[in-house]
Amino acid sequence: MSSYLRRTTLASESRGLIFDGFPLTFGQADDLDTWFAGRSGALDAAIYFNMKESHASKRLESRLICSCGMMYSASVGVKPLCGVCGSTPVRREDDKPEIIKRRIMVYRDQTEPLLSHYRSNGILMEINAEQPQGAVTVQIAAALKSIL
Ligand SMILES: [Zn+2]
Numbered sequence: 001m002s003s004y005l006r007r008t009t010l011a012s013e014s015r016g017l018i019f020d021g022f023p024l025t026f027g028q029a030d031d032l033d034t035w036f037a038g039r040s041g042a043l044d045a046a047i048y049f050n051m052k053e054s055h056a057s058k059r060l061e062s063r064l065i066c067s068c069g070m071m072y073s074a075s076v077g078v079k080p081l082c083g084v085c086g087s088t089p090v091r092r093e094d095d096k097p098e099i100i101k102r103r104i105m106v107y108r109d110q111t112e113p114l115l116s117h118y119r120s121n122g123i124l125m126e127i128n129a130e131q132p133q134g135a136v137t138v139q140i141a142a143a144l145k146s147i148l
Pocket of ligand 1: 069087
């Protein structure tokens with residue numbers, strides 16, 4: 001059982017759950033199925049944020065994060081200081097180009113195969129993540145509304 005699921009509390013289960021970035025592998029997907037089976041439940045949907053690898057790379061390479069959690073994009077002009085806490089946003093170690101390439105290879109190898117698994121289960125919902133943020137938000141809301 002993954003530690004991700006062990007940390008999930010009963011209180012959060014009663015309101016419904018959204019797992020962000022999980023599962024990423026078939027092993028984690030099996031853990032999730034087992035976890036739901038123990039609760040007589042099942043996964044309602046798997047949301048896939050679809051974008052070209054080149055687009056994802058560019059977005060990650062331009063991402064800066066502040067110690068308070070705010071994220072900024074260097075591509076739209078970075079303020080020297082965080083607008084929330086005044087700290088200087090920095091690039092995460094795993095957002096460097098050579099590490100992004102490795103992350104994409106791991107994604108292709110371990111995560112992408114899950115798409116056909118969830119598609120064949122009839123629960124895959126695909127979002128065009130290359131759209132502007134507002135359009136992505138509208139698509140997410142529509143996807144969630146369709147399963148409520
Ligand atoms: Zn900040």
